[in-house]
Amino acid sequence: MSKLYGAIEAGGTKFVCAVADEDLKVIERVSIKTTVPAETMADVFKFFEKYQTELVAIGIASFGPIDVNRKSETYGYITNTPKPGWKNYDFLGEMKKRFDVAYAWTTDVNGAAYGELKKGAAYGKDSCVYLTVGTGIGGGVVINGKVIEGYQHPEIGHIVMRRHPKDQYVGHCPFHQDCLEGLAAGPAIEARQGGIKAYDIPKDDEAWEIVAYYLAQACVDLTLILSPEKIIFGGGVSKQEQLFPMIRRSFAEQMKDYVSTPDLDDYIVHVQLGDDAGITGCLLLAKEAVEQ
Amino acid sequence: MSKLYGAIEAGGTKFVCAVADEDLKVIERVSIKTTVPAETMADVFKFFEKYQTELVAIGIASFGPIDVNRKSETYGYITNTPKPGWKNYDFLGEMKKRFDVAYAWTTDVNGAAYGELKKGAAYGKDSCVYLTVGTGIGGGVVINGKVIEGYQHPEIGHIVMRRHPKDQYVGHCPFHQDCLEGLAAGPAIEARQGGIKAYDIPKDDEAWEIVAYYLAQACVDLTLILSPEKIIFGGGVSKQEQLFPMIRRSFAEQMKDYVSTPDLDDYIVHVQLGDDAGITGCLLLAKEAVEQ
Numbered sequence: 001m002s003k004l005y006g007a008i009e010a011g012g013t014k015f016v017c018a019v020a021d022e023d024l025k026v027i028e029r030v031s032i033k034t035t036v037p038a039e040t041m042a043d044v045f046k047f048f049e050k051y052q053t054e055l056v057a058i059g060i061a062s063f064g065p066i067d068v069n070r071k072s073e074t075y076g077y078i079t080n081t082p083k084p085g086w087k088n089y090d091f092l093g094e095m096k097k098r099f100d101v102a103y104a105w106t107t108d109v110n111g112a113a114y115g116e117l118k119k120g121a122a123y124g125k126d127s128c129v130y131l132t133v134g135t136g137i138g139g140g141v142v143i144n145g146k147v148i149e150g151y152q153h154p155e156i157g158h159i160v161m162r163r164h165p166k167d168q169y170v171g172h173c174p175f176h177q178d179c180l181e182g183l184a185a186g187p188a189i190e191a192r193q194g195g196i197k198a199y200d201i202p203k204d205d206e207a208w209e210i211v212a213y214y215l216a217q218a219c220v221d222l223t224l225i226l227s228p229e230k231i232i233f234g235g236g237v238s239k240q241e242q243l244f245p246m247i248r249r250s251f252a253e254q255m256k257d258y259v260s261t262p263d264l265d266d267y268i269v270h271v272q273l274g275d276d277a278g279i280t281g282c283l284l285l286a287k288e289a290v291e292q
Numbered sequence: 293m294s295k296l297y298g299a300i301e302a303g304g305t306k307f308v309c310a311v312a313d314e315d316l317k318v319i320e321r322v323s324i325k326t327t328v329p330a331e332t333m334a335d336v337f338k339f340f341e342k343y344q345t346e347l348v349a350i351g352i353a354s355f356g357p358i359d360v361n362r363k364s365e366t367y368g369y370i371t372n373t374p375k376p377g378w379k380n381y382d383f384l385g386e387m388k389k390r391f392d393v394a395y396a397w398t399t400d401v402n403g404a405a406y407g408e409l410k411k412g413a414a415y416g417k418d419s420c421v422y423l424t425v426g427t428g429i430g431g432g433v434v435i436n437g438k439v440i441e442g443y444q445h446p447e448i449g450h451i452v453m454r455r456h457p458k459d460q461y462v463g464h465c466p467f468h469q470d471c472l473e474g475l476a477a478g479p480a481i482e483a484r485q486g487g488i489k490a491y492d493i494p495k496d497d498e499a500w501e502i503v504a505y506y507l508a509q510a511c512v513d514l515t516l517i518l519s520p521e522k523i524i525f526g527g528g529v530s531k532q533e534q535l536f537p538m539i540r541r542s543f544a545e546q547m548k549d550y551v552s553t554p555d556l557d558d559y560i561v562h563v564q565l566g567d568d569a570g571i572t573g574c575l576l577l578a579k580e581a582v583e584q
Binding site: 065079126127139141143144146148149150151152153154155158159160161162163175176217220221224225226228229254256257258259260261262 | 446
């Protein structure tokens, strides 16, 4: 009997579920709206039930915060989310009740980072950081070929920022005000310009220099702490192509050649798998969960 | 025949070399002054030659910057140091010419971090950060039980800092001026006080609040990026015991409860092995190099 692998990329607006064969070729893939657990998960269960007899593992990459600490009593839970119904939801536990298979469990961004490492922009490498810059900023990290899970998971979007000297915007993070996310995510970019939508801000507007400065500063700290082989940007804001040369230039200015990195054009790069990064990562992690 | 393991903790002022038995009990340990390679290394070779027939592996944790990238042509070199004679010194290569054993090769701070993880303050954990705060600031990281080596090694001392609102000191880092090391290492603490030695600054002086703020800020970024189970402080400055409660308090203020951490008294802690951390880490890494 052939073996099948399952994947769930659980996002705040939709859950993408997929089933793939032993070569990780996707057989079926569905998108399910994220509403409340009773509804959304019923559809998830129904999707995988069709494949129940052949399914050997499921990789789950979930929106967070989630509990990834295996020593914790709430391992496998979505924890402190404001999303109605999902707070303290035992995601992994509910899956295990229905499907007696091997599991991988990590954050949405770790899943995407792993997908990009194995099949995307960081193919052939052992380490990468994946940063998604959109309505928020999230980061996934792979080091020595494994996603980072320590006491909990990275929350790179909230690192402390040195202010750009020309930036007067107060920041919009409800926790830290002017952390990375508070200064460089989509809502911050728009609020700084008095509500002008990001795609309406001229590409040569100084606003982008400021955004690039913060994203570059994040790259500097990530480089000094993790020394990854690639830093990969995804998410809506990263579709502003003009940002990439600006981020690289600002990175060089801030780093002052202190440590060696790959050539910057090859180091600070675009996501390659796009919307497939997460599902790809989940399937790979599912397969590895069986092999372990 | 019994197996022996060797260790070299190569520092800027001294090299500590040790040989241990299969239980990693140290048989002999010497301290060699760091002068130029021809002198220092001659003594290192002489020390290990006595044990040559039984030696199966040597773990080296070296001052840096060093090349830890196995795909690099200069893997095993000390690279860009200002230390006379050591720039581009093929440390690992010279060792291999003399002793045909297994090797582990990493930074001095990674070695100490690994020692603290396996036998010290982070015993029983899978991850920790070790920060040494003295004349400079260096950091070693263990994640998923392995020291971080990506494109190169971490250089945590140089991460970007948001300035403390009361701090007027310009910073002393020759590269970045007011990075973490430029604002919180020993020379910065003394220069900020107009040259008063750190141990002469009263323990209730506001100067320590400023230092604690920067060290706490580093802990915030390290937590958000790495989510380690312990952050361990060593080095001369960390002997100022009054700093620890201040760092924990400032950490809580800056983090604003955004992510869960262990209880702070148990999270931001003192080095436990002290001067033995590095050698302990080297011996453990040597043993693992054989087992791999």
